Amino acid sequence: MVRKIAELIRDNRRFLVAAHGKPDGDALAATLALANALKSMGKEVVAYNQDHPPVDLQFLPGCDALVTTLEAGSRFDVGFILDAGSLDRAGSHLKEHCRLLVNIDHHPYSESFGAVNYVDVRACATGVLVYRILAFMNYTFDLPVATCVYTAILSDTGSFRYSNADREAFEVAGRMIELGVDPWEISSRLYESQPEERLHLLGMALGTLEVSPCGRYASLTVTLDMYQMAGASAEHTDRFVNYPRSIEGVEVALFYRQVDENRFKVGFRSRGRVDVGAIARQLGGGGHHNAAGALVDGSIDLVKQKVSRLLTPVLAAL
Structure with a gap:
């Protein structure tokens, strides 16, 4: 699969590089790692995300060139x-x-929407998959690309604290x-340049x-009213879910973030014994173990009830 992608890079000229909306550290850093590398190879590249x-x-090299809209009629050889x-x-x-799409991902149940689908659920981060492709091509890593690869790994391993912080994560980060x-x-x-609004919201x-x-799951909630009072926004809630996760005895942490009058985004984090990806999929979402x-x-009370009905029997079976 890596060889196929390398051939596509060598044989084509115009590339689009994109990731999921509301990008986290891995999504954005992997995007910019690949985009910066392609540009240094002399390719024409557009780095895109539907959200800012x-x-x-925003310190990541190449972030200032990221676009949130594409010109009508713009065409790329490979996306x-x-x-x-x-x-x-x-x-x-x-x-x-x-003309064709390449799907590069490490999420389980990733859909095969690309002409080429490079999916490795064992990889600690999508940034590592980008690293493998570039290394296979004997790419000479410069500091901008190295910075993005390192940030992708650091972000998705929780600063090397999560179970996905495997040998490859440390080896690539070391390089x-x-x-x-x-x-x-x-x-x-990433962690010590917080805006004041974020701390008010926290x-x-x-x-x-x-x-x-039972002491095995815990949650935090952020509502639209809280955003207004703190002068904050959804982007300020990153890593809030880690606070209930840090409580001794808690197996699953939940973060309820209101996105509309009657809708909530539920974030799940597990210490490893519970597959929260399976629970999220039952609710129409997805993710990792x-x-x-x-x-x-639903209202916050109804949403919590829906989650509890799925989570309680799983925890009781541990």
Whole structure:
């Protein structure tokens, strides 16, 4: 599969690189790693996302060239869709702009929407899959590409704290450091450059903390009213779910984020014993064994009841 992708890169000229909307660290960094590398090979490249990048990721090299719209009639030889799981998460319209699509992903149950589908659920991050492709091509990694690859790995392994932080994650990250990546600088940009609004919102969210009677799952909630009071937005909620996850005895953490009057995005995080991806799929969402999400209609009380009905029997069986 890597060889096929390498041949497509060598044999074509115009490329689109995109990832799922509301990009996280892996999605955006993988996009920019591949886009920057293709540009350095002399290719014509457009890096695209349907949403603007989060503030804490705007330091990534090439981020200023990312576009959120495509010109009508623009055409590309190959469109790379990264970390998406399904084409609609990146934008179903993208297929109209590309002669063929390549799906590069590490999500389980990733849809085979590409002419080429490079999916490895064992990979710690989509950024690692991009690294494998470039390494196969004997690409000489420069600092901008190395910075993006390292950030993708750091982000999706939770700073190397999650179970997906495998040997490859450390080996590739180490190679990027040898090329000049400064781990402290990137960690500082990601985790220690927070806007004041985020902390105001976090204070409100922590006030909603609920721990189940069994002590095995816990949740935080953010509502539209809270955004308004804090002067914040959805992008400021990144990593909020890690707070209930850090409670001793909690197996599954939940983060309820209101997106409309009667709709909530539910984020799931597992310590490893519960496959939250399977639970999210029952709610119409998806994701990994340890990290998943779903959009659920209803009031916050109704949404919590729906989640509890699915989660409680799973935890009781542990």
